[in-house]
Amino acid sequence: MLFAVTRISEAGVGLMSKPSVAVVGCGKVGSALALLLKERGYPVVAVASRSPGPAQKLARSLDCSAYDRPWEATLKADLVFITTPDREIAPVSELIARQGGFRSGQVVAHTSGAHASSELHGVQEAGALAVSIHPLQSFADVAGARENLPGSYFALEGDEAAIPVARQVVDDLQGHAFIIKAEDKPLYHAAACIASNYLVSLMHLATSVYGRFGLSRREAFEALYPLVRGTINNIRRVGPVEALTGPVARGDVPTIAGHLPALDQVGNRESRLYRLLGLYTIQVAREKGSIDAGQARQLEEVFMASANGEDVSKSKEVSS
Structure with a gap:
């Protein structure tokens, strides 16, 4: 199903059904995001991590499958979050793409504040949509992240067709979304660091x-x-x-x-x-x-x- 272009109501309320979700990277951001999305009614179907322990622990909390091969997780979902450290976004995306882990109709997002959606290498070539969804919030631990994310602002940047999907995710997280240009992300992130x-x-x-x-x-x-x-x-x-x-x-x-x-x-x-x-x-x-x-x-x-x-x-x- 081409989730990314699912019809949106005339009132702009959002997607008619919530997409299946996979999370690659089970650190503080990925874990908090997965748990909150499940609480908001999203079917979180798979998580993946280089280290099996964190993925298995998170999967037990979500009642879903855990993978150490990220492309096996991404193939199961319509909405993919890559929540690895910034320096790993591009190589992880390239690895998933080489293994055929992206497909047409998916929306693939990363949560980096400093990098644009272009860091998601191989996504568009597979017919998927790329977007960055950065929560303007700090994450000292998973519990704090779950508490702080609702009500936060999120900077969105990426493929135009993916923006409504990203906005709906932010709305469901009780957040506030704004659009940013790719070339403005370094300055945006520098101000957030300050x-x-x-x-x-x-x-x-x-x-x-x-x-x-x-x-x-x-x-x-x-x-x-x-x-x-x-x-x-x-x-x-x-x-x-x-x-x-x-x-x-x-x-x-x-x-x-x-x-x-x-x-x-x-x-x-x-x-x-x-x-x-x-x-x-x-x-x-x-x-x-x-x-x-x-x-x-x-x-x-x-x-x-x-x-x-x-x-x-x-x-x-x-x-x-």
Whole structure:
């Protein structure tokens, strides 16, 4: 059955019946996705993994078949998710294609944020449709992924005929879909890394600094987390510009000047990062209108003057 072009109602509600699903890659993303799709009424008929243990464990939870040859799993489904690590998407797709594991009428999706659907080598040549469906969400573990996926946003990119199918999947996961161009995916993913991964790095840095005056990492986290939570709540309520507070937002040069030598004692890398973030924050404060051009120049001067007199804005590397 040519699932990909199954008729969609005039109201755009979605596919008339849910397609059979196979998942290749039984890590956090693949496992969470398979379990959620089954809960939403999708027949998950097969899972595959290079390591038999994870596939068999997931298959028991789904009451489906597990395979170590991915092409045997993909042949059983109308909708295939390849949820391997990014670097393995192309070689796994090529392997499946060589073994005849794709067929006309299938929709084949990967879940990478950085790569376009063109990474699915051999899919279109087999008459199937290729699409990328990236959940804009972090996955620390399977339980957290199952909890966080509903309500998340998903970036869709790929064959035009596959987009309605991808939208229906997102709708059934209680998510929100938007379309992105293939050439925009690297920049899209970089911004996602800033919002998620580097937030983790900033918390690691802040808790490490608190350790300098005797707090354990757990104590430092417990002390800082209410501040972070309050900041996130403010961002959600009024947006990132209006949520800005602190010495840069006030144009408080003396306070910033006091921070810098203290951070210089922590380390060159930490001090440089603080300065670079401060320089960016000046732009946010100017957009907010909380400082004028003169205050901005004063702040720039203090941030750009490092401990050894080097201009941090022209630094070639942020390392010690």
